[in-house]
Amino acid sequence: MPHSFRKCTLLTIEGIENLVSYLNISCLQIGNKRNQTQHMKRKQKSLTETPEEKENQLIARHEYEK
Secondary structure (H helix, E strand, O other): OOOOHHHOOHHHHHHHHHHHHHHHHHHHHHHHHHHHHHHHHHHHHHHHOOHHHHHHHHHHHHHHHO
16 A cells, blocks of 8 residues: 555655665666676777778878877
């Protein structure tokens, strides 16, 4: 049975705080997993690139920065 605002107890407030902290932790974990997979994809790509491709990327980056 849902509580009305007048019947809000310390127990329900603690439950809400626990839920919020759990959601914050879950979001952080999901974010970390995404960052790790993006890092691994970049790492795999750099291992498969030929020296010519790397050189062309450096030249393009240098031209862009000018």
